[in-house]
Amino acid sequence: MPDPIRAGEGDHAVTYCVGLLLDAGIVLLSDTRTNAGLDNIAVYRKMFLFEKPDDRVVAILTAGSLSITQTVLARLNEAIELDDDEVPSLMNCDTMLEVAELVGKTLSDVTVDVRSKMERMSQKASASMLVAGQRKGGVIRLFLIYPEGNFIEASNDTPYLQIGEHKYGKPILDRVVQSNTSLSDAKKAVLLSMDSTLRSNLSVGMPLDMAVIETDALKVSEKRRIEPDDDHFRAMSAAWSDALRRSFEDIEV
Template sequence: MTYCVGMLLKEGLVLLSDTRTNAGLDNISVYRKMFTFEEPGERVIVMLTAGNLSVTQTTLARLNEAIDDPEATLDTSIMQADSMLDVATITGEMLSRVTAETQARMDRMNQAATASMIVAGQRKGGRMRLFLIYPEGNFIEATEDTPYLQIGEHKYGKPILDRVITANTPLDEARKAVLLSMDSTLRSNLSVGMPLDMAIIETNALRVSEYRRIEANDEEFAAMSAAWSQALRDAFAQIA
C-alpha cells in the first residue's frame, strides 16, 4: 500500500508521499514514490505513484527513456509536451501500456498488477494542473471544488482534508494539513511508512520551491504529530 496526496491551491501545489513498499507483511522496503522533472523557468512536473512497483518503475523508466531519446517529440517526451494536459496524456498512455504488458503475464498466475499516479505541475504560459491517472490510462483533474486528489490508502487521511482544505488555503496551512493527513494514515495502516517526501511548487515559480525528505526521527514532524493528538483530545473534551 501507499499514501500519496496532491493539492492544487491558488498559491501553488503541495505534494506528499510515503516510501513504503511491501510484498506481504514480512517484506517491506523503502522506495521513492515521488519523481521530479524540472526545467526551471520552463516547466516543472512532479509525479507520485501507487500500486505495483514493477509497473510504476517500468513506467517511470520508459518516460525517462523517451525524454533522453534523440528523436523525442512533443508527443513522446513529457519535457517537450506543450501543456500539462499533454503530459498527463503521455503518462497515462505509458502507464496503460505497461499495465497491459504486465497484466498479460500476471493473468497466467491469476494475479493482478495495477498502479495509479498523480501528475502535477505547470508549463510556462499555462496554469498549474493536478491529475490523477487511473491504471487504464484515463485521468481526472483537480478543480476548485475538489482541490485535492489521493492515491493508495486514502480513507484515514481524508476527514481532516475535507474539513480544512479549500482552493484558497495558504501553502503553510496546506503543508500542515497534508502532514496531519499522512500522520493519521501512518497510525492506522502498517503498509504506509516513513520517510516521507514533500514538494511544494509555488504558482508561476516553474520550479520546485521546496523539497523535504522527512525521516522517521524528524523532530518537527514528531512534535506536530504529538501536538495534533493533544489538540484533538482537547477539542474532544471541550465539546458537549
C-alpha cells in the same frame, strides 16, 4: 488498531500520496514504503520530479504495483534521454494536459504488458498516479491517472486528489483545505492527513517525501525528505493528538 486483513484491497493499500492544488501552488506528499510483509519492508521513492527551470516543472507520484510504476518511470525517462522531438516526453510536451495524456498512455500500455505476463497466475497488478506541474504559458495543474490511463483533474471545487490508502487521511482535508488555503497551512494539512494514515494503517510508512511547486515559479520551490526521527514531524503529530483529545473532551455529550 491496524485493520483486520480484508480481501480485495490490493497492493494500493500500502501507499498514501496526496496533492493539493491551491491558488498559491501545489503541495505534494508521499510515503515511501512498498512492501509491508513482516520481514520484507523496503523503501522506494514514490515521488518523481522533473524540472527545466523557467520552462516547466512536472511531478509524478505513484501508487500500486512496483513492477508497473518502475517500468512506467523508466519509459518516461528513456523518452526524455532520447531527446527527440518526434518522441513525446515529459520535457517536450506542449501542455500539462499532454503530459497527463502521455503518463496515462504509458501507464495503460505497461499495465497491459504486465497483466498479460501475470494472467496465467491469475494475479492482478495495477497502479495509479498523481501528475502535477506547470508548463510555461499554461496554468498549474494536478491530475489523477487511473490504471486504465484515463484521468481526472483537481479544480476549485475539488482542490485535492489522493491515491492509495486515501480514506483515513480524507476527513482532515475535507475540513481545512480550500483553494485559497496558504502553502504553509497546506503543508500542515498534508502532513496531518499522512499522520492519520500512518496511525491507522501500519503498512503505510516513513520516511515521507514532500514537495511544493509555487504557482508560476516553473520549478520545484521546496522539497524535503522527512525521516522517521524528524523532530518537527513528531512534535506536530504529538501536538495534533493532544489537540484532538482536548477537543474531544470539550465536546458536550
